Amino acid sequence: MKFFPDSLAVNKGDTVRFVNKDLVVHDVTEELKQTWTSSPLSTGKSWDLVITQNVAYFCSLHVVMKGKIVVKR
Ligand SMILES: [Cu+2]
Numbered sequence: 001m002k003f004f005p006d007s008l009a010v011n012k013g014d015t016v017r018f019v020n021k022d023l024v025v026h027d028v029t030e031e032l033k034q035t036w037t038s039s040p041l042s043t044g045k046s047w048d049l050v051i052t053q054n055v056a057y058f059c060s061l062h063v064v065m066k067g068k069i070v071v072k073r
Contacts, residue, residue, distance in 0.1 A: 003059075003067035010051050012071045019046040031056040031066065 001022065010016060018028050020041040028038040028047060037060065038047040049055075051069055059065035 001062060002065055003057075006067040008067075008069045009072050010069060012052060014051050016049050016051055016069060017046050018049065020044065025061060026059045026065065027061055028057050029060040031058045034060070 001024075003018075008016065018038065018041070020026050020043055023043055025040045025042050027040050028049070030036045038049075040061070041047055049069075051071060054068070054070045056068045057066070
């Protein structure tokens with residue numbers, strides 16, 4: 001019931017893979033305006049995101065689950 005790690009620094013253009021290792025369904029949704037979402041990911045499913053800018057995200061199914069990715073300078 002949490003993103004781990006919940007903060008990550010990557011290079012611009014890197015792909016981040018979110019893997020659901022929990023027993024319940026989660027998603028990855030852009031936090032500010034919900035401009036994108038992974039759609040629901042069941043156990044064992046993964047979803048890739050190419051990082052072009054800093055992003056804050058959350059799980060729209062469990063809104064306390066939050067994380068962020070920052071682009072290294
Ligand atoms: Cu969730």
